[in-house]
Amino acid sequence: MSVHAPLADAPAAGADNGRYDGASMDAIQQHYDLSNDFYALWLGRSMAYSCAMWSGPEDDLDAAQLRKFDYLVEGARATGARRVLDVGCGWGGLRERLVGTHRVEQVVGLTLSDSQAEWVRARASDGVEVHVQDWLDHTPTEPYDAVISIGAFEHFAREGLTRAARVAAYREFFTRCRGWLRPGGRIAIQTNIKGNNVRMDRQTVADLLFIIERIFTESEIPALSEVIQGSERIFDVVSVRNDPDHYARTCAQWLDGLRRNRERALELVGEEQGAEYERYLSATVGHFERRHLGLARLLLEAV
Ligand SMILES: C[S@@+](CC[C@H](N)C(=O)[O-])C[C@H]1O[C@@H](n2cnc3c(N)ncnc32)[C@H](O)[C@@H]1O
Numbered sequence: 513m514s515v516h517a518p519l520a521d522a523p524a525a526g527a528d529n530g531r532y533d534g535a536s537m538d539a540i541q542q543h544y545d546l547s548n549d550f551y552a553l554w555l556g557r558s559m560a561y562s563c564a565m566w567s568g569p570e571d572d573l574d575a576a577q578l579r580k581f582d583y584l585v586e587g588a589r590a591t592g593a594r595r596v597l598d599v600g601c602g603w604g605g606l607r608e609r610l611v612g613t614h615r616v617e618q619v620v621g622l623t624l625s626d627s628q629a630e631w632v633r634a635r636a637s638d639g640v641e642v643h644v645q646d647w648l649d650h651t652p653t654e655p656y657d658a659v660i661s662i663g664a665f666e667h668f669a670r671e672g673l674t675r676a677a678r679v680a681a682y683r684e685f686f687t688r689c690r691g692w693l694r695p696g697g698r699i700a701i702q703t704n705i706k707g708n709n710v711r712m713d714r715q716t717v718a719d720l721l722f723i724i725e726r727i728f729t730e731s732e733i734p735a736l737s738e739v740i741q742g743s744e745r746i747f748d749v750v751s752v753r754n755d756p757d758h759y760a761r762t763c764a765q766w767l768d769g770l771r772r773n774r775e776r777a778l779e780l781v782g783e784e785q786g787a788e789y790e791r792y793l794s795a796t797v798g799h800f801e802r803r804h805l806g807l808a809r810l811l812l813e814a815v
Pocket residue numbers: 534540544559560561562599600601602603605622623624625628645646647648661662663664667668
């Protein structure tokens with residue numbers, strides 16, 4: 513077996529508390545364990561909880577989600593691969609696409625959500641491997657051909673860290689991934705990024721604070737430069753796309769789905785939380801439209 517770094521436990525040297533500081537399992541579960549039935553009302557057939565990749569005005573959400581999966585799978589050169597790691601696997605939409613369309617033999621999914629893991633296990637045929645496990649604790653016994661991580665990077669650095677501490681956390685993630693990959697293997701990452709080029713108005717600041725306090729607690733979205741800096745000397749950048757309009761359209765579709773199913777949604781999560789999700793999705797459409805947020809899709813190759 514030839515890999516760049518040991519596959520077993522690598523020490524988290526350099527972190528203040530011995531661990532790199534992402535959102536805690538409690539914070540992640542507060543959001544993702546809310547109710548599978550609630551999320552199923554508005555996420556669409558693939559249950560992808562991440563930006564889709566749209567093509568033309570007639571496109572629909574399900575097709576756009578599959579296009580996104582295919583873009584990242586092909587970019588990671590995972591088609592026909594034996595083993596692929598999905599960091600932050602959500603409700604398993606990528607796994608289904610990897611196995612069903614891209615002929616991948618083995619997909620290992622990591623999530624911090626018990627409800628998501630149950631959902632995946634209930635739907636998967638033989639060979640499914642989903643772990644309720646932080647990537648920091650992942651110790652594979654065999655290398656992977658590719659790593660894909662969609663919409664999880666936003667949770668890898670806790671809100672309020674310094675830039676240096678965030679970059680250190682991202683660097684640790686990339687170091688681990690390279691250690692798990694075969695030489696020359698690729699990682700495909702999709703993540704929200706801060707849109708640092710536009711001044712925010714008061715309403716935008718208030719909405720972002722509300723989202724940090726009530727929706728995605730403990731998480732802080734990276735700047736693109738932090739992601740790239742964290743990967744330097746570990747991965748080469750193959751390509752970067754920024755698709756904020758794709759996320760505005762995705763959130764608008766989710767909001768539409770949630771509103772169409774409001775009655776059932778309120779039965780599942782209650783008035784207060786239903787209203788908060790409508791506010792969060794509606795505000796987020798505007799954040800992407802006005803470029804307060806961006807959506808990065810990065811393809812990187814191990815050096
Ligand atoms: C927005 S969801 C995206 C899910 C999926 N990739 C998709 O596109 O639908 C974020 C996922 O990241 C996972 N996650 C967050 N922090 C994590 C960590 N430190 N280790 C493993 N998974 C993590 C969550 O449990 C959740 O499954």
